[in-house]
Amino acid sequence: MNTMSNSGARVRPKTKRESSKVMKFLNSKKVVPYIFVTPFILSFLVLTLYPAIQGIIMSFQSVLPGQVEFIGMQNYTRVPNGTFYKALTNTTVYVILTVIILTFIPMLLAVFLNSKVIKLKTLFRASLFVPALTSTIVGGMIFRLMFGEQETAAANQFISFLGFDPVNWRFTAWSGMLLMVLLASWRWIGVNLLYFLAALQNVPEELYEAADIDGASRFQKLWYITLPQLKPIIIFVSTITIINGFRMFEESFVFWEAGSPGNIGLTVVGYIYQQGIQQNDMGFGAAVGVVLMLIIFVVSFIYLIMTGTFKKEGA
């Protein structure tokens, strides 16, 4: 540590006093934390606050290169249209399906993985986690090839083995949605599983011991001890799944790039991309963005109230 204290000592004598004053100021415990936090302040101002305000302003503008003018509510009155509703419906269905799948399946798997029944826990956990390492693009490409429209593609081979006719996966509404949900589930189950496993390890062992003394069955222990103890993590996982669901874009892009037949894969963020970037109608895109933000805030807020997160029970 001595080397550090010497750092100011080599400065020429005349300036020594002044520079040590500056050093002292910069090194005082009142100033240091602000210097440390400066990158965050700058990044907040430039990369969050500015675009947030600018986005709201833009949503009232018609933005063309070199020609920006305020047009009042015109962008917003254009938002409620058939394509937007289609995108919102798709997104909502996707959110509902992913919330159900990505909460219940990982929870169930975690309960089993955490019990003494399962051997090779680390191996199972790792295999379920590996899909999270792939990008949506690579994962989606594999899914495109597995769910190809050819009869020889793996998915069609499998369902014809079960006695069904081959499906044109990417060109039918229900199967298009299925593909997006499957891809997301495949990539996220392993991650959510880890959250639940971590939470399960924190359930106090005494609770189960007490239940054993009372002669509780396996199912009763699950219902009356494990589930209530897992409630905070269930709310956490389902809330981030809702938010991520409303933000979904890549899962749709990878299956249909710019546009899906009959917009079966169009999402709200996809609509922002289409209007704001591809059609260069940034004002309208920004308006859709503001609407999406309101939807996300309202939905997560209602969800958190319904699940009692704001109540002070100390649970």
Add this chain to the structure above:
Amino acid sequence: MKNKKNKGLVWFANGAFALISLIALFPIISLLISSFMPSSVLMRSGITFNIDTELLGLDNYAYIFTQSSEYWAWYGNSMIISAITIILSLFFSSMVGYALAMYNFKGGNVFFVLVLFILMVPFEILMLPLYQLMIDTQLINTYFAVVLPMIVAPVAVFFFRQYALGLPKELMDAARIDGATEYGIFFRIMLPLMGPSLAAMAILQGLASWNNFLWPLLVLRSNDMFTLPIGLATLLTPYGNNYDVLIAGSVMTIIPIILLFIFFQRYFVSGLTVGGVKG
């Protein structure tokens, strides 16, 4: 009798898990196998269960290594961008998280609440004005534009703060008595103690950057600047004439990550579970 019933359950549950694990790994295994199939066959039949082992060969890899300089440009871009992201975001985020945890200062809590707030604002809503900003500042189509929004990652700040809270504050006082500056304390004493959290965040930020899609898609314009996900996505055409690069390229995109995962599993797990937010 109870024992016998339990044994059946154990077998069933373990069998079910083996099956589930296999399903989870199936797409990756089938990608690996298909990468040895001629691209014309792959285009005709998709990824299939009937593999004609006589057709397997190294053609796709031979092609990508000799003919596709474009792919290696993307690979280089992805490496550079991920490296810059890791270095900058670790440096700045650890500094901020450390300060929020270790100093009592006016506004400290406000900053922390802001960090949580940014965590919750979807990036997709800010992207159009940011995109406009990149055009106005002529940063469009540069590495800097891609990296900029990731430099001070709120997830990492949050994680570093939580981690730093567990560090011994007495060390700081001891170092002050020895005459160390506050900066010296951070860089020479506390930062090394934060090693495991740095490793976890290096992996999280690296993975997020390696797989990042929407923002690079907006700001990268020319083919020679594309990252791997953007470049590979351009090959996803309905005509399927690029399957050789696409499939062998995908394998080489995920292999380094899976190798890293095998060696540093612990850090992946702690990094990704704090993340929660989409990378």
